Amino acid sequence: MAYLSMGEAHRRITEYLNRFSDVVLNQDGSSLKQLLSVSSNSPLLLSLADALNLFHDYNRLLKQSDRFSQISEIVSPLFRSIQNFRLGNLLDSYNAFEKAANAFLQEFRNWESAWALEALYVIAYEIRVLAERADRELASVGKTPEKLKGAGSFLMKVFGVLAGKGPKRVGALYVTCQLFKVYFKLGTVHLCRSVIRSIETARIFDFEEFPVRDKVTYMYYTGRLEVFNENFPAADQKLSYALTHCNPRREANIRMILKYLIPVKLSVGVLPKNWLLEKYNLIEYSNVVQALKRGDLRLLRHALQDHEDRFLRSGVYLVLEKLELQVYQRLVKKIYIIQKQKDPSKAHQIKLEVIVKALKWLEMDMDVDEVECIMSILIYKNLMKGYFAHKSKVVVLSKQDPFPKLNGKPVNS
């Protein structure tokens, strides 16, 4: 770092203060937001941080001119936050930022138009990101991380300010998405319910009015909640919405959506092409897809084992495990097809012994009774049409459409 003189430090701080003050006076939202993004390490804020760390008495500067009286409640703690962030004191940086954010919200309430909405977005983003880093610092010294929770409370306050009839309401979805990120990180996803209820049932909100970017994020998170609750039709609808409306150049975001959409689609009988998995680096699903295509139970079990940690962490493990029934269906269908080639008139009768043998080849040890049990479940859940003859140990398939397709619906529960 080049040598910084007191004079230069003083100059930088005053310049920032003047800029802040002008921007507020002129209601220039996009310029204001650049002055608030503490964690961005922008050249402007880095140089300001260095100045603040040298010239500690900046509060005196704030008090010197009446011009700064309106903004001093915001800027004074903001300076502390920027200063501490530069020094790596993430807890202190967060605490100061929280004060600045609250002061900003107070002013924001008084500004009638929505000119400062973009700046508010930055505040919402920064408070979450700084809280995460503060919590990491707390955890590293063996203390209880609690700042992200606090950030969540602040964001609820912001939501409250935006949930009104005026033009500011269009910002509510962005704040909702920040809240989702907080709750998902903390694992307290049940808290999402109340904001979702507000967005979806309050009359002041018209979902179509919100910016596309926010709608995509919203559908992504609500889709993920549906995956946790195994509501596959709803999950399919929401995640598919996110996928179709996502900017195609945002490949990382598309990957995140697909990560959850693929298990959902598999559950309703829709298989992705391999090029899709390769393009978005989701090859952990390749063997699962192969297993479904081939009726290969062993492959499915291995695929789940190989990527167990990853699937468990993302919450899709149980969903994938349940695909076993479809794999059984495919296996029996293959046996049926082979039998049909040999003797079409008898193809619809499959001896349980044959299935036992096929499973043995797949290194699955099952006796006739268990196979009968599985066959009866497949019929019960409409994955197969027919009946099983207990005395003759045979499955008799219907001559019409013995293996109904799922057609976008999940397996009957």
Next chain:
Amino acid sequence: MEILGKHLQPLLSKRFCRTIATKHTQASDVRPLPVLEETLNYLLNVLDSMEHPFEVVHDFVFDRTRSIRQDLSMQNIINDQTIHMYEEMMKFHIISHHKLLTCSSRPNFSSVHYLNMEQLKKCLTSLYALYEENRDSNSIYENGPEFWSFHVFLHLGSNSQPLGESLSLWLSHVPSAILKSKEMFFPRRLLRFFRMGNCKRFLCTTATEASCLEFYIIEPYINEVRALALSCVNSCGYIHHPYPIAHLSKLLMMKELDVEPFCNACGLEISTDEQGNKFLATKQKNFHYPKDVFPSYCLLGLEHFER
């Protein structure tokens, strides 16, 4: 109550108080940890006493352990001893869960059973919070994985979110070492069999692998699984091949003489042929899930757990 030893009477007399206002609670009202430990040990001994009917003992221990938990949480003590106490109280609730089934003739029995289940879940949730707070400390909890597995067992059954949270979400936060432990291997497999509808494997695996405590938790779901198996047989079995009772007994893993009453509880009739053999005719129209969970017909192979 004659159960109490005279010297412990004042300590044990502290009942669970629903509306404790912490402002008005004196420090002297809250019992310190060593006293709570001694109280709990005494209560657990009381449980084993045969002098009184179980429901009476249960009510008493239920209330007093709840009071102990109240005192513990007010003091916010988080250490090995507290964890051990919660684990012991969990065991009490699980054993009660099972033993109360034998008291089904009592008039308010199902609410007693329900309330016990409520406290079981609360106790388990508190226990997990304690494990979480202690995660960084060096002590390794011998019982950790066993108590994590109970959460999985509670998700058997058709209520998809018995603890108010998705199981997938819960699993995503459990430490990897616990998820891969052998104590978790059994409940995870059992859950898979349940979700697949693989009744045969579910019942066989339970019979061969469940420990006593595990069996007590799984027990209420066994009849649900059996009912599903019966439903499949009834709706998918060939109408000209009625299912012999002897085979049903093997499938449902219940004694032959229990099969007919169980079928009846599911709305199904058993027929008898000229030779006196009993069998279930399939494609009957009146199948329904049994209205009462109890009585739980004995699971073949686990008679020794049913005291």
